[in-house]
Amino acid sequence: MNLHNTSHLGRPGPEELVPSRYALRIGEIDVLVVSDGVLPLPTAMLAHNAAPAVRAAWLNDMFLPADAFDWALNVVVVRSGEQTILVDAGLGLDPELHLPRAGQLIKRLEAAGIDLGSVTDVVLTHMHMDHVGGLLADGVKEQLRPDLRIHVAAAEVKFWEAPDFSHVSMPPGFPDALRATAKRFRKEYQSQLCTFEDQHEIAPGVVVHRTGGHTPGHSVVRLASGGDRLTFAGDAVFAAGFEHPDWYNGFEHDPEEAARVRIRLLRELAETGGLLVATHLPFPSVGHVAADGDAFRWVPVFWDY
Template sequence: MCMCHESHHPDHELVPSRYATRIGEIDVLVISDGAIPIPANILGTNVDAAVRDAALRNRFLPDVIDWGLNVIVVRSGGCTILVDAGVGSEMPDATRAGRLAQRLEGAGIDPESVTDVVATHIHMDHIGGLLDQRLRSRMRPDLRIHVSHTDVEFFESPDFSHNTFGGIQDIIRTSARKFLDAYRSELRPFDKEYEVAPGVIVTRTGGHTPGHSVVRVASGGERLTFAGDALVPVGVECPEWQNAFDHEPEEATRVRVRLLKEAAATGELFMASHLSFPTLGRVAVDGKAFRYVPANWAY
């Protein structure tokens, strides 16, 4: 007779939500902020719908895809750096997202220990967590937030007239305004590139947003690139596909292909915000496109 009892844990705690790795002497912890459901038709906006749908079916992807919300915590040179901060409460209908505060706590990371935040760009699912009082009220008063000057300037008065952004322009605009108003004194805008801590460099790429940036971690001959939203689901296998969330779709494609070529050449660990947790893998050349090879989990 089965004596199993139904678990009393919330559903979101029945899946892994953090994964630790090391890049040389630098500690990196991947944390999931949850997931948001995104209609698949925002992908491949520049390709025939039948071709796109066939490619998605071939990968067993549904009409609505769960996009992971991945952030990382990096420890280097006495600094504890949070790269992106999830969505917080900025998308209230996304009930399976906005988990960062509780998952930092679960990982034993006190928000007050975070010395620096890097925002890859000023979209609500990357800065929203900083507006969540569960985090904001516990952040240190001398927190430094590194974000591209180009993104700060753009989101002061954003122009969304040339793109649909999946119909969420108002949320993007409102969240950006709240973020800029709340953290004006903590912002440390950079131009093209900035070394946040030894071996941790943020570099502006543009494309997804005018000031979109990536973070590279390097130590002891090992490398990891956190690519932010330079690529989204299916972006490795179909790098020419544009999506409705890119501010500059053609430039975003050039950025994506350049990053994938670089990752394939170096063999480095490569991850992005919206790939399936823990999104650590390597990129291989596959004909005219690329193939993503997930890293083996080290238990």
């Protein structure tokens, strides 16, 4: 299967009027960004350490609503050599969450012509429910290969044995939901977890690096082939983080360290010119980072189609 061609497979149904996948190549590596939908959250989640008036001004400048807006949910499928790698697994479909526009990954992979049984590896940037929930959706595990390898930082697995939520700023109910999902995920997939300490090469040109910050085991995935570079940053970068890299995301378990990780990553990308994709940047979330004084500027790529 050539992922570069899957953007032409299937057609949106009546309920899907916009594109939900975007294909590109990093040297000899095929990459497909797939939208898992959107997650509506209070705007205070963007920056709970910012003054409300400052946060409101940023939202106004971005033509965003003042009270709540839709956070994108993006995952990436990578084909390198003989391996097909799913980076993160989306939210899944949990009727108790009342999030009908999220959890779209499985049907969108099917629409793209990607058979779950062809996935050889899963890489988890971390174990929040919007990154592991797709693997817990009904009927998914039965479609996966019995020898599937799920790569995750050892520090992440350890953290979820007794997670610390003392520094987060989440809406009510989210900590309990996150704990429950991580516990269920560990129970379902414990035998297939392949843990690493700081970094691990998953396939030729595909390396996962632990950054910490957002969670203790939060990781980014770096692709490199033929002089091209792309970083899937997970939750290290979000929409407000370019102009305000010191703003704290409400889901960060160590917000001070998360800000340091974000600044280092954005500075590196601005210097190298490598492409960036992140979970919660607007789909398809492919672009460059430019330095802008002490902050940064997001430069989306021109779509290639």
